[in-house]
Amino acid sequence: MTSQNQTQVKLTELIAPSFYNIHWDIVEHKHTHYKLSGGRGSTKSSFISLEIILGMMQDPQANAIAMRKVGRFLDESVFQQLIWAINALGASNDWKIRYSPLGLTYTPFGNKIIFRGADDPQKIKSVKLANGYFKYSWFEERAEFDGEEEERTILQSLMRGGSEYFVFYSWNPPKSMNNWVNQDALQTREDTLTHHSDYRTVPPEWLGEQFLIEAEALKETKPKAYEHEYLGIATGTGGQVFENxxxxxxxxxxxxxxxxxxxxxxxxxxxxxxxxxxxxxxxxxxxxxxxxxxxxxxxxxxxxxxxxxxxxxxxxxxxxxxxxxxxxxxxxxxxxxxxxxxxxxxxxxxxxxxxxxxxxxxxxxxxxxxxxxxxxxxxxxxxxxxxxxxxxxxxxxxxxxxxxxxxxxxxxxxxxxxxxxxxxxxxx
Structure with missing residues (x-):
């Protein structure tokens, strides 16, 4: 930790065991793209937010951008998630929170996290930084985006002027295995790590008793829905939207x-x-x-x-x-x-x-x-x-x-x- 105001926190108290190896993979920068899918309660978004905050507090040149397909959902998702990570790491005194427009600034270095919706791609293309570069990019709820081409277009604007990059993708898999995002997860590239997780690898006390009760109830009454929602399994094979x-x-x-x-x-x-x-x-x-x-x-x-x-x-x-x-x-x-x-x-x-x-x-x-x-x-x-x-x-x-x-x-x-x-x- 870089500030005396920050509380010493063990990462094992914040990161679920299924993400331990990925954390060290990021520390050693073995990959550029980290594609993390999973069901409800898998803590994938928590993990990503912690990695971004930790990385920015160690690199004065590191800025980040967090994205959703629809900009109006940023506040209630990635913005709050990153604030959670700041508080969980005991670093709230060193971060400035701005609500209009949404923004987070690490005050010791002045590096920033900005938030954008891909429903207005021009706002992403026109983003400028006074210092540093976008070391971290995060596509949250990836399945909402229109495909790999849209992601590539965005990244071509963001991945400039830096020495190393980390691109995070998080999503709950759609039902259809033929959906583009599920198909993409099957592809392999040397610079890409793909990971799937679910709530069963998370300490139960993190999720709470009621979460587990709801999961077990769905498992008993609607096992296919349980597999899709809680285990993150693509239970459909075609493009039919209404299977109910x-x-x-x-x-x-x-x-x-x-x-x-x-x-x-x-x-x-x-x-x-x-x-x-x-x-x-x-x-x-x-x-x-x-x-x-x-x-x-x-x-x-x-x-x-x-x-x-x-x-x-x-x-x-x-x-x-x-x-x-x-x-x-x-x-x-x-x-x-x-x-x-x-x-x-x-x-x-x-x-x-x-x-x-x-x-x-x-x-x-x-x-x-x-x-x-x-x-x-x-x-x-x-x-x-x-x-x-x-x-x-x-x-x-x-x-x-x-x-x-x-x-x-x-x-x-x-x-x-x-x-x-x-x-x-x-x-x-």
Whole structure:
């Protein structure tokens, strides 16, 4: 440690045993690229944050950049994670924290950590440093990025003017083994170390009793989901996004019990169809039932309003695509109650992951919702020119899917807030 204000801390009290060898690999600079995948609670992000902070406190020329695909998620992830590492190392007196814009500065040397989102690549390309160079780069939640080409473009701007570099990648593997990030982990390069970890190699007291209870409960009830979420295993083999869909008739008895009804609307443009979906969300069992649909191209506002009214006789609030405020105003003038979805950066990815991962089962009645049944069962990721699945969701043949996302926007927002409140930075 370089400052008398820092508390002496044993790294074995902060780094899980599965990362001991990687720590020494970094000390000896045996590799440049460190690709660390794993399940929940594997502490890969904790390890990376500690290595970056330790390295910067030993090298006056070392600066770092931490990145997410969507910039608005930086504060609640890598920024807080690095602050955790500073505090865990007893070095808080030697670091200056800036919240707007996000930044961390090691005051004895003046070297910095900056934070950027790849949703605005120009901001990464235009980054300039007064002193030193970007010795450390961190791609957090790597699976969110669009592929190796995007990473290479970013690194070509960052890896200049220095003598040695460390590039860290951390991610929870997507379900599909064909996803580009899972395929990349199979590749070998002399300057790259690839590592996979899960919570079973972490001291139990670091994670807490409830974490272990939740893991064991999922293992018992949904072993495949347990393997994917907690062990970080790619349990799927193809590009199908929704592996939790059941297409079947919804019974009259089930319909009578539905009490949490939601309505969503995706407007049609030109030849694209408008899509309205009516659904029930079973929060206790995390099941979604689709049992009402309006779907078709060139539906005028009057005709669309009439069809929706027949499925929504109590005139419950409909959440619609906010990209067409004039259509929303027109439907409200016709007597419907329609509001625009809030959307925002990252809302598509979060919504798709909520529908595909958080919901245990999506039951679609094929007679009442034939187009939803078709779109949900056929929706797949695109492939890049090398045949690997891309990390982004294709914007086509997804009109009913978008309508469902809009309808459940408040449910997903509440779920996200709950996850955020429960999250303990340092062991993710």
């Amino acid at each position: 869909v059941t297409v079947r008739a919804i019974t009259a008895e089930e319909l009578d019990r539905f009490d949490r009804i939601y309505h969503g609307l995706d407007f049609g443009f030109a030849a694209d169809p408008a899509a309205y979906e009516k659904m029930h969300f079973d929060k206790a069992r995390m099941r979604l039932f689709l049992f009402g649909e309006v779907y078709g191209p060139r539906l005028g506002n009057t005709k669309l309003a009439g069809k929706i009214r027949s499925l929504n006789p109590l005139n419950r609030l409909v959440t619609a695509d906010s990209e067409d405020p004039r259509a929303i105003d027109a439907l409200n003038e016709l007597g419907l109650r329609v509001t625009g979805a809030k959307k925002g950066p990252g809302s598509v990815d979060f919504g798709m992951e909520f529908l595909s991962d958080e919901i245990n089962e999506i039951i679609i009645d094929p007679r009442r919702c034939p187009n939803a049944a078709r779109e949900f069962t056929n929706y797949e990721l695109d492939r890049d020119k090398n045949g690997n699945f891309k990390g982004s969701y294709p914007d086509r043949d997804n009109h009913t899917i978008d309508a469902v996302r809009y309808a459940l926007e408040d449910v997903m927002t509440a779920r996200k807030a709950k996850i955020r409140n429960k999250k303990k930075y340092g062991f993710n």
